Amino acid sequence: xxxxxxxxxxxxxxxxxxxxxxxxxxxxxxxxxxxxxxxxxxxxxxxxxxxxxxxxxxxxxxxxxxxxxxxxxxxxxxxxxxxxxxxxxxxxxxxxxxxxxxxxxxxxxxxxxxxxxxxxxxxxxxxxxxxxxxxxxxxxxxxxxxxxxxxxx
Numbered sequence: 001x002x003x004x005x006x007x008x009x010x011x012x013x014x015x016x017x018x019x020x021x022x023x024x025x026x027x028x029x030x031x032x033x034x035x036x037x038x039x040x041x042x043x044x045x046x047x048x049x050x051x052x053x054x055x056x057x058x059x060x061x062x063x064x065x066x067x068x069x070x071x072x073x074x075x076x077x078x079x080x081x082x083x084x085x086x087x088x089x090x091x092x093x094x095x096x097x098x099x100x101x102x103x104x105x106x107x108x109x110x111x112x113x114x115x116x117x118x119x120x121x122x123x124x125x126x127x128x129x130x131x132x133x134x135x136x137x138x139x140x141x142x143x144x145x146x147x148x149x150x151x152x153x
Contacts, residue, residue, distance in 0.1 A: 029046045029058070032120060043059070045123075046094075047093060057096040059096060060099050060110060060113070061098060082098070085100060114145065118146070122136060122149055124149055
């Protein structure tokens with residue numbers, strides 16, 4: 001189990017270089033942070049999948065910053081969010097890394113940062129109308145990803 005905050009500004013190419021150790025090319029399941037409740041449910045699903053597939057988990061947390069503010073000065077303190085995300089990741093029995101993004105558009109940031117054809121799990125509340133999470137899932141599917149929506153009752 002690893003609960004580290006990954007600095008995406010130092011990220012390299014989405015594909016591993018030849019000769020990269022196997023642990024770095026291991027199957028990865030991405031979980032998108034939505035709400036604490038929904039993300040906890042999505043992490044449960046991801047842990048089940050990761051155990052069956054021998055995968056690791058990456059918790060992706062885009063934090064949208066208003067255009068009225070500088071991108072590095074979000075409305076909610078970054079440290080507070082990072083601590084909350086570390087706690088969620090620490091509850092996982094599978095190797096879990098947290099990637100925290102300050103951005104203007106969450107969907108565009110995720111599309112640019114997630115490896116092509118990735119497996120993504122998103123937690124959402126069960127609703128009969130479209131939610132922000134179902135819209136995000138649709139956009140990620142259009143970008144070529146496999147998306148699993150996990151619904152809360």
